[in-house]
Amino acid sequence: MNKRQQQLWLFLFLLPCLGIASCQATYLQTVTGAVSKKEVNYTLIHEHATTNFIGASSVTLPPDKQPAITTILPHLQIVKAAGVTTLFECTPSFIGKDVVLLQELSKQSGIHIITNTGLYAAVRQKYLPPYAYTENYKALAQRWIDDFKNGIDGTGVKPGFIKLGVNEGPIDSIETKLLLAAMETSKQTGLSIAVHTGDYQSALSQYQLASKQNFPLRKLIWVHAQNATNEQRKLLAEKGIWISLDGVSETTRQYYVEAILFLKQHKLLHRLLLSHDDGWAVLENGSYHQLELFGNGNKTPYSTIHRFILPELLTKGVTQKEIDQILRHNPISCFGLKR
Template structure:
């Protein structure tokens, strides 16, 4: 078996149990939170609210969540440690960087950005940062990252996105820690992931989850990605705005019917609090929470022909084998 690092320490892959591969505890804009603390309110109240919500996930049968909150999403491990002490849930945290366009200003005049100036290839400091988070722990907390994360969205393969993608790939090759990529399937962003991370950097596509694959109903394209070896993240159940509940479920059912049960993982991309969304807007997303799969999605797909064994494969077997690298 394989050892996976969690907030409370390493666990055996056999002990992951029911695993949601893409959930957040908090998604925050760090500069805003640091400078306008009234928006955040009481730290104790936020932590207590998170404990209640994560306990509900445990009570529904979840045993592990992967939280791909990295730089750009407000990662702050001391708070997550405090929450993890109060719930039995295992939380796997991530390292990496989240951007759809440019890298943060910190990196503009470091690493490959200096190549032309010095006339040589300059190593990217991101790689050492990511590797350090995995091998040594994050920000002195002792918590080691068990996942790598980057993103590509509708703007496509911008220079900043490509730089982060290559840094994540290099960190993976040094450490063996698997990767999740936020993708935009409507623009076939997974094909950019394949070219850059797999064809050029040498990452096995079986070690990459293509997040948000369920945001499209183009099952032929999803089958193309699964056939290339990727794991598909059907991980935004509950975000029923541009893609309806029925469409998300229909895509999942069709991919299972086509024989791709062992190439998919499930999640909701939910959080205890996300400051990107006005609280009033959340009223239009009543199913966007940690137990929507169990309360609404699974009863629906079972009625439409899916089996419990197939659900268990996506919740237990695929996450385990993904972390094991099989």
């Protein structure tokens, strides 16, 4: 057999495998099941329904979901009418994450809602359970992998991403352990890691750890990258990390427009994610009867991007194709899973 025949034989041998790989469908894991990328239009990648700030040791989920549904559902219906099909609900474990509520909101609104697994060490570790300190990173990862395979807390609802929270400055030992656990979970499941990040120094240390671990940077999201400079965002975006500008509000919208234009200028819109970080605080532990809208500068939650940001971007030279890139294609590229 000559060299050309050997090459042809090898190609024919590998062809079925290549066909299987090319046919792998991309999907998002939502609270009601998997949805294909064809079902996804505009996506808000960092929002909240209800969040309980009382602390990990005391938080109790309300059995009656209806008061929260009554409050939140009309706002989901408004953004759905504006073209939003998908919303990532970023409330972490032990801060009031209620996947049963999210399921019902998704069913009634028709919006695909994605929940998370992981742990949140920001705010002086107020929201960490005891096992976060005693278990090693592999044990923590196994908890999160079980969530993905079997569902969260016996509900059958599976997470579509990993949510962590870290403080300002270089990540400490507990934050490092959580990030190692998240990277292990990602390797086993394909889930991307969204890290609430205190400042640029924290983001930089996350990048350094991920690089040391040979972790694919396309699976790492710098949450709250608005709390940095254009040049700092540019540096890590060029490394391959996702830049999440997720505090859009009516009062700060000009800042976000300018940040987006800077990324456009440097051909980095393909690394950008955009959202509001809106939601409601639970004022009475164990009940949804008293909810207070976050004081993020948005009188109407989830809507400022479509009401103000997009129209202004179009007047500043951002094309409709680029808007589709930011709000539709980037979330799929970032969070999409393969069957």
